[in-house]
Amino acid sequence: MLRPGGADLTIAGGIREFGRATPDVIAVRDGDRAITYAALDERSSRVACGLLALGLSRGDRVALLCGNRLEYPEIAAGIAKAGLVLVPVNPRLTPPEVDFILGHSGARVLLVDGEHESDLVGATIRIGPAYEKWLVNSSFEDPWIPVGERDPFCIAYTAGTTGDPKGVLISHRSRCLTFYATALEWGLGPGRRTIAVAPMYHGAGFAFAYAAVYCGATVSMLRTFRPDHLLDMIARDRAQSVFLVPTHAQLIKAAVERVPELPSLDTLYFNAAALPKVLKEWVFEAFPGAGVHELYGSTEAGVITDLRPPDARRKAGSVGHPWFATQVRVVDADQNEVGPGRPGELYSRSPYLMNGYHDNPEATAACTTEDGFLTSGDIVIRDEEGFISIVDRVKDVIITGGVNVYPRDVEEVLLAHPSVTECAVVGEPDDRWGERVVAYLVSRGPVEADVLEAYLRERLAGFKVPKQYRTVAALPRNAAGKILKRELRSTP
Template sequence: MLRPGGADLTIAGGVREFGRATPDAIAVRDGDRALSYAALDSRSSRLACALLGLGLATGDRVALLCGNRLEYPEIAAGIAKAGLVLVPVNPRLTAPEVAFILGHSGARVLIVDEAHGGSVPDFSGHVVWIGAGYEQWIDAARAADPWVAVDERDPFCIAYTAGTTGDPKGVLISHRSRSLTFYASALEWGIGPGRRTIAVAPMYHGAGFAFAYAAVHCGGTVSMLRSFQPDALIDMIARDGAQSVFLVPTHAQLLRAHFGEIPRLPTLDTLYFNAAALPRVLKEWVFEAFPGVGVHELYGSTEAGVVTNLRPADARRKAGTVGHPWFGTQVRIVDPSGREVGDGEPGELYSRSPYLMNGYHENPAATAACTTEDGFLTSGDIVIRDEEGFIAIVDRVKDVIITGGVNVYPRDVEEVLLTHPAVAECAVVGEPDDRWGERVVAYLVGREPVAADALEAYLRERLAGFKVPKQYRAVAALPRNAAGKILKRELRSTP
């Protein structure tokens, strides 16, 4: 039996530790509101007791339908203190989509931001509205930490994937996995005591939660950016003195489109990017827009956690790669037969690390389909490792286009398209073709109008003919999920 104060890692650990070590330090900022570590520790304990007062038992699920706001870290910590399991829900989902997650996870309680009431379906469990009712509810509960024992390998949350290929799958993420991610993030990106960061990406997503909550787990301060606007982000960095900030490439695209020149930000020393590969053109803009700032590019997934990181020392020299395997991570790159490939050969990437998921909730078939007997998890990506061990993402296995019997990797085409001055963003997909099997099609978000024949002439000077798109389609915006990843499946279904 585990005892209070035992050595097992839990995501409530940091809040407990810094609630004692630095009680007066600010843990969370949200506009004019702020929480000290003492208040975060106390309020999360009250929430834990309030949840247990509803008759919940260890391992029961509590869903949270909420955007970035001050209460998010305290709710996550309180659920963990009570030995319960968090089910983060994207507030942009429709009520039927939310109903699926609540039903599949078996959630017994739903905590919901009053601003997102339109996404709440009929629900037989207990609903708590963040607002006056929430404050009265936790104020009436005991402030004592219940210290419910949990095994560090048990799930602290069930994170639902975007569901681009059918119903979303629930990813079981353990306390140990996320706690180690927090500590490694503190080491890698400077998230720790006395350091300040911003919750830019939504916390209901795996990466957004990991890199925002890492601050309160490791003694830093996190400021809540409720919705992304370029001005709002830059103002918050300047006002709160943020030092390390996590972004996705879409944020950089929006910053580039909005600002002629980024204002000077003397406190900022670290930027780290994830969700999709940073195109070389955009990465070069980041270097110029944020002089003197260390730029990291990491790669991972909800299921695998962080897999690789490209550190500032190599950021320019090895642009186009995502670096080396991260702390404690082994990788294996194999061909379709399962044979490990050599340097310079494309293959599917598998990883094994302490950050891997426990599996998919109530879906053993899907878990078995993506894992090996010796504990490696597929990424679903094709990569190439160079002679120095740097890994470059070639493309998603499912996105490779086979046209006339020849493989085309969409990213090769996208990287060249993005060098054209009229192209702001793009996505290349394969669509059925009677003659070629698949044809290469490019979807473009333009800075200015450009004729298809002009684009074709530009690409033919830089790409082999079979890679040049057969068709170009202008769109106002590319469809993306909560992590900022382009949903190519939706483009393929565009009439």
């Protein structure tokens, strides 16, 4: 007998399949806990039935506020099996920020690892003993609620650096195709092992960790990032493919004198921000057995490009070619396509694009075109071979004295200075020039501004050299590891 909705792609599909194909294979590890595919399939069905028993109906939203832990994949799959929509919430947000997301999304239930309270949801289920009791009292039968593959599986909220967060509607089809492409590109299939390093409440962290259980691999949960813990886990669990952001590599470099040999590791892939060339060269040396991919994308667009290992050194500074089934345009301010070597705004079209912003048609219209392309607001240059390099965010370009300064040009040179470990360059108001170039630095020790200026003037045009240097203990970042330049601009 045919199951209703069984022909459509849903994010519960892989767990259903491998719960039968490889029931005894470990799907998820979390410290001394582990769960097989059979158990993951059953427990996710119990989550689904438990939620439906609360009176929820197809399309209702369920918020999940927790970090990386064993329960995350089963809850996500259970929400999908029930035909509901996941609303992942960053546990580091303040109560007012959490309540905005709960209210804007219309979440009716909150599953939480912690003590958050809210009057905006009808029920709160705490992950722990109460959650386990709730599962035991729920049916283990898969409810098989019909779900259209173009229906949203989640509403992922952006960081909200330019106002209230926007809820990105991501379809089952979008993510399932991402999972399959990930398995093809980075080897996340049966018999493979990976680690959930980036937080699963963020789009990329979820996509690359959940891809493992969707495609029959094993994922180990890293609850808190510490360089030594990550390296120990790679060795212990014999991880083969690991997703990192540049900040992770920077922290490993600062904390570990020498990275130990990791014979199982064959693939590293980076996202969130461009790998500075100096740091990328260190990655090559520290992980000599791993092919290094550098990819580019966004919550709204999914993965857009990938720089693959054969070109990783030759095209350092690039993010590669368009990913599977992806078209790109590079256009000027009048939407005319620009040629090789000229900067322009990047638009992409692919099956990974969002459905739009939840309850925000104006914002959706502002970033999409009538023929289905979407921009994430980045300026890029495409070379004669089609390799794409990110120049900067449209909103981050500094106009000083009528001349454009792309912060990344300055940042790359600053990062090559031996005293600078991290940096961010922003534009700040200036009565004479309109904007002045200001550099925020994380350094290994005291750095004299005149020394830095002399260093930069040998390597950059004078108008690009910062007018001010400000040393900070750390740069503000969002959950994806991206630097929040808006917060720097507001620093007194």
